[in-house]
Amino acid sequence: MFISQAxxxxxxxxxxGSTESTLFSMLPLVLMxxxxxxxxxxxxxxxxxxxxxxxxxxxxxxxxxxxxxxLGRVAKMGESYLHVEVANGVELQVQRxxxxxxxxxxxxx
Numbered sequence: 271m272f273i274s275q276a277x278x279x280x281x282x283x284x285x286x287g288s289t290e291s292t293l294f295s296m297l298p299l300v301l302m303x304x305x306x307x308x309x310x311x312x313x314x315x316x317x318x319x320x321x322x323x324x325x326x327x328x329x330x331x332x333x334x335x336x337x338x339x340x341l342g343r344v345a346k347m348g349e350s351y352l353h354v355e356v357a358n359g360v361e362l363q364v365q366r367x368x369x370x371x372x373x374x375x376x377x378x379x
Contacts, residue, residue, distance in 0.1 A: 325366050328352070333378040335371040336364050341378050 328334065332344045334354060342354035345361055352369070353361045 324372060325369055328366070328369060328372065333373040333375065334369045335373060336362070337368045337370055341373070343378055 328344060328347070330344050330347055333341070334344060334352075335341055336354060340354070340356055340362070342356040342362065344352055345355040346353035350366055351363055352366055353363055355361050
């Protein structure tokens with residue numbers, strides 16, 4: 271009584287441009303990923319590469335800024351840890367990846 275009858279329709283014949291419409295519907299998604307790669311992913315990978323090269327180039331006596339903004343001079347070096355002298359007789363043991371920046375000589379006194 272309250273349910274209307276469903277009348278089945280025959281499916282229309284396959285259009286010749288269906289592959290083109292699928293391609294054009296996927297084009298914005300592909301373009302979005304390309305833009306995302308060049309705006310976000312590629313610069314981040316470049317920054318990581320530069321940071322890794324900087325950390326590998328650290329030598330004893332270099333003046334560095336570690337995470338948290340603490341300045342110091344590299345006193346001892348290990349495989350994955352550095353001993354950073356922040357004051358006379360005060361050394362902090364930090365991971366190499368905690369180094370944010372290598373400063374020019376003479377900055378830390």
